[in-house]
Amino acid sequence: MKMKSLVLVATLLAAPVAAQEVKVGIAAEPYPPFASPDASGNWVGWEVEIIGAVCTAAELNCVVTPVGWDGIIPSLVSGQIDAIMASMTITEERMQTIDFSNKYYNTPTVVVGAKGVDMAPTAEGLAGKIIGVQVSTIHEAYVNKHFAATAAEVKTYQTQDEANQDLVAGRIDAIQADSIALDAFLASEAGAACCEMKGVVADDREVLGQGVGVGLRKGEEELKAKFNAGIDKIRADGTYDTITAKYFASSIYGD
Amino acid sequence: MRGIWEPHRLVLAAIGAGLVIWCAVSLRWDWIPQYAGEMAQGVWRTIWLLVLSVAIGMTLAIPLGLAQAAGPWWLAAPARAFCTVVRGTPLLLQIWLLYYGLGTLFPQYPWIRNSDLWPILRQAWPYALLALSLSYAGYEGEVMRGAFKSVPPGQLEAARAMGVPRFTLFRRIWLPQAVQRVLPTLGGETVLQMKATPLVATITVVEIYEVASQVRRELLITYEPLLLLAAVYMALAGVIVLIFRWLENRVPQKRA
Numbered sequence: 001m002k003m004k005s006l007v008l009v010a011t012l013l014a015a016p017v018a019a020q021e022v023k024v025g026i027a028a029e030p031y032p033p034f035a036s037p038d039a040s041g042n043w044v045g046w047e048v049e050i051i052g053a054v055c056t057a058a059e060l061n062c063v064v065t066p067v068g069w070d071g072i073i074p075s076l077v078s079g080q081i082d083a084i085m086a087s088m089t090i091t092e093e094r095m096q097t098i099d100f101s102n103k104y105y106n107t108p109t110v111v112v113g114a115k116g117v118d119m120a121p122t123a124e125g126l127a128g129k130i131i132g133v134q135v136s137t138i139h140e141a142y143v144n145k146h147f148a149a150t151a152a153e154v155k156t157y158q159t160q161d162e163a164n165q166d167l168v169a170g171r172i173d174a175i176q177a178d179s180i181a182l183d184a185f186l187a188s189e190a191g192a193a194c195c196e197m198k199g200v201v202a203d204d205r206e207v208l209g210q211g212v213g214v215g216l217r218k219g220e221e222e223l224k225a226k227f228n229a230g231i232d233k234i235r236a237d238g239t240y241d242t243i244t245a246k247y248f249a250s251s252i253y254g255d
Numbered sequence: 256m257r258g259i260w261e262p263h264r265l266v267l268a269a270i271g272a273g274l275v276i277w278c279a280v281s282l283r284w285d286w287i288p289q290y291a292g293e294m295a296q297g298v299w300r301t302i303w304l305l306v307l308s309v310a311i312g313m314t315l316a317i318p319l320g321l322a323q324a325a326g327p328w329w330l331a332a333p334a335r336a337f338c339t340v341v342r343g344t345p346l347l348l349q350i351w352l353l354y355y356g357l358g359t360l361f362p363q364y365p366w367i368r369n370s371d372l373w374p375i376l377r378q379a380w381p382y383a384l385l386a387l388s389l390s391y392a393g394y395e396g397e398v399m400r401g402a403f404k405s406v407p408p409g410q411l412e413a414a415r416a417m418g419v420p421r422f423t424l425f426r427r428i429w430l431p432q433a434v435q436r437v438l439p440t441l442g443g444e445t446v447l448q449m450k451a452t453p454l455v456a457t458i459t460v461v462e463i464y465e466v467a468s469q470v471r472r473e474l475l476i477t478y479e480p481l482l483l484l485a486a487v488y489m490a491l492a493g494v495i496v497l498i499f500r501w502l503e504n505r506v507p508q509k510r511a
Binding site for chain 1: 378459
């Protein structure tokens with residue numbers, strides 16, 4: 001009996017190494033058009049396809065694993081997942097805990113507000129306004145650093161959808177997020193009716209980071225090299241552009 | 256009193272103290288000063304949400320209970336329907352229906368959006384308070400129904416025979432005895448109500464649970480803020496239990 005369980009333990013330990021199974025964590029909260037569940041519960045979107053393409057190019061056996069956004073870094077550190085591909089921006093603060101691959105996309109950060117209300121994506125332009133952002137994002141950090149002093153209030157939401165909903169309801173005056181996420185919102189019926197683009201915020205690399213990369217545990221250089229090679233390969237062979245063209249009008253790789 | 260010093264209790268107490276000391280020494284607590292202000296504000300928000308919702312809920316529960324216990328059918332039926340619906344649906348759903356449902360209907364009417372009430376109506380706490388109050392009213396309305404029915408009818412008949420006015424009868428005889436009978440139940444229900452308050456964090460009300468979540472997100476630590484949160488809720492529950500024990504002892508009662 002003892003012998004058997006030892007063998008079992010050995011198999012369990014050996015199995016993941018042999019198969020090179022990589023659990024890629026995505027945020028369990030829908031973030032269209034990057035990742036959201038379709039009617040039958042399958043995850044679809046630009047980022048989900050990119051995960052597939054990168055993993056194929058890097059010859060990794062990836063398993064997409066949804067994890068709650070606010071616990072995604074602890075899940076990576078504790079080993080429940082092996083990589084994060086959830087539109088997570090590379091920032092100095094996150095680099096203290098985890099490591100990142102090279103970026104795989106980078107989009108500008110914009111402010112959207114109610115139509116007809118006078119505002120601009122600056123500290124003065126948002127003075128006295130209530131701003132909504134998704135928690136634990138670079139946008140929350142940016143708003144807290146640049147706008148919180150003059151704004152009436154900064155409200156945080158578990159999902160971008162909830163922030164959008166409250167903007168439609170008039171409970172908040174403005175939202176700040178990634179341009180692509182907000183373009184999709186402005187294209188929706190509710191978004192088009194209530195709100196408009198107020199402009200791109202001034203860059204702040206320290207907070208807004210250096211684009212979106214694959215989050216990895218520190219010291220996993222081999223896996224990091226594989227992801228970097230995978231990203232380079234799909235960029236070079238056109239797979240990246242093919243997938244991008246399906247979702248966006250222009251390239252989102254950034255400068 | 257001797258019972259406290261029995262060996263097995265001493266051992267258990269030592270294990271408990273050891274756990275607390277281990278937590279205090281080996282976990283990370285250096286973030287507490289940084290977040291102290293927000294935590295104090297969060298605890299305060301939890302407390303006033305709880306106190307106000309219990310007060311409003313109880314004020315509603317008494318007529319709800321009375322209507323079901325002694326009212327005509329056209330009062331009893333809606334009261335019963337209200338209690339059944341509130342008790343039969345999740346509180347989270349009620350909170351979301353009020354905030355994302357009712358709350359998003361208001362701004363469609365310009366006269367509401369331009370009124371003096373809008374700065375209050377656009378905030379989240381009125382919906383949180385309303386949902387918590389209605390929920391408490393629903394549960395306690397049912398409790399009060401039983402309480403009113405359990406007061407011996409002979410007392411009420413005797414009072415009526417003596418010519419006691421209806422409202423005085425209710426205020427001096429019926430209500431005090433009904434409340435007295437269900438105080439232990441109400442104490443437990445209030446603790447449950449306290450434990451329901453974290454749900455309002457889902458509609459952007461920053462109470463103590465949300466502050467703990469903030470700490471978790473910003474410092475990427477899990478156990479420390481949650482353990483502290485547990486300690487805060489335990490302390491609050493302790494205070495509630497003490498208040499209700501004091502209320503129970505205040506009214507002298509004849510024991511059979």
